[in-house]
Amino acid sequence: MRLGRLTPGAVRKWGFIASFLAAPLAIYIIFFVSPNLQALQLALTNSRGISPDFQYVGLDNFTRLFGDEVFWAAVRHHGLILLVMPLVTIVIALFFSFLLNLGGGQKNGQLRGVWGSSFYKVVFFFPQVLAVVIVGVLFQAVLNPQRSGILNSVLSWFGVDPVGWLIKPDLALWTIIGVMVWQGVGFYVVLFSAGMAGVPKEIFEAAALDGANRFTLFFKITLPLVWNTVQVGWVYLGIAAFDAFALVQVLSIDRGGPDNATTVLPLEIFRQTFTYYRFGYASAMGVALVFLVLTFAALTLRVTRRERIEY
């Protein structure tokens, strides 16, 4: 484009575009794009801390990573969280959102939610608004291993001895997963409720008129119609399974313990960065994490792609 042929209007338009994009792009490139690109570079170096002196070491960091037991422990933990947490959260949330939207039976041929459904939605959603850190500290008290811990004191009414929710190595990660479910369910109840509200009521009512019971109504009608929303929820929960940083850091014993029984990759990345100042190694771990997340996202999108139901 030759400048000489620009009309005043075109100059104004280009000036406008440039002036509107300049600031957001600059901030985004300096504080987001460039750190991410530098991380790819750092992953190939033995950089320590902010010192500018470092050498390129090729793939040494990755070789070390694959021989690092803690790394594999963290990857296994993500695997377990990924298998359990999204499924349990979605099942509970689907159950509740069905009850809250369609489970109240019919009145004058109209399907309704159960009594008090808007109250339940407000209460269930609240944990989502709390910072994960607050949830972590709350549950330190709830899961206290002594009898005075709130969960243990409730269990003691039923004669159960105090359980070391977070101090038993083979229980601790399950406890963390339980807290993630506790915080997440309400969000997906609201999300699926929105999905169910988007389906024309006549579909449900026609099925109910034909004598479909609640199980049929749920499995044959509701679930297929909100399947798209469930898929999206699945992807979000799956990505959340590769995070869990704040909760594990605040709630678990010894930050990822006992004895690395609950550690996750983000926590190890943080530790390598700010405890050991191994910036190169931490970045290599970051690359591995991104690889895992993107693989998960690509696989899920491939597997779950289904015909969209038009209504």
Place this chain on the structure above:
Amino acid sequence: MKTETAPAVAPVRREVRPRAGKQSAGLLGGVSHLMLLLWTILTVTPIVYTFLNSFKTNTEIFGDSPLALPQSWGWGAWGRAWETSRIGEYLINTVIVVAFSTFFTMLLGSMAAYVLSRYTFRGNRIVYTLFVSGLSIPPFLALSALYKVVDNVGLLGTHTGVVLVYIAYSLPFTVFFLTAFFKTLPTTVAEAAMMDGCGHARTFFQIMLPMARPGLISITIFNVIGQWNQYLLPIALLPGDKQDKWLITQGIANISTSAGYEADWAGLFAALSMAIIPILIVYIIFQRQIQTGLTAGVGK
């Protein structure tokens, strides 16, 4: 942003014929209510317990009946927590940081989204992809590098640094969402304004932004809550020797481990309550908008 579709034909009101499974439905209804009630208790108990514990003594908290009501309702622990935990200071810091970062995220994000959605120019696609690709990158990849970058520009341990990083990390979603939103708005109003000699920038600020209000509100709420609850970035960028700059999440994580609280559990619970109450109040007032705002991103 889902509107309930009005039925094309008014449903015929008639009594549904009674079914054989009526009794089992009643039983099922009972079980359903029990489950809902159980989950309500599960959700509410930890929070109520925190409030109650802030009025108890250590012996009450660790005694035989930890679920009992406190014996007296003194506010002593709240006073101690306010002084020692510096919760008030952290709250003020967080309000300042989140106010600036959300404001500029929304301003810059909507400017970029508007240009990307309404103007054809060379490089549009590339810029859009650059922004949106940020959605799939976990923040942990660049943790070390980000620390270096912020240190290099001399903003480590400053609120300015945190604000700029928050903006950068919030832009991908904001631009993604608002670009889609601006595309749904009618073009005719803006075109008419331009015909009448209204400039590009003025059209944006005086015509398009007001029209985009519902979308802007949703994403503002999304950003406020996301940035308020952010934990990784503050602990990475506001180190331990800058405690006067700390944000609320850092302070909360710290009170549960700091030595000053070893003997004062009521104080810990009071400090925790102080962090929860403002959020609870805001949530109760705006719960509808908050639910829409937070689920808006997923629903697309």
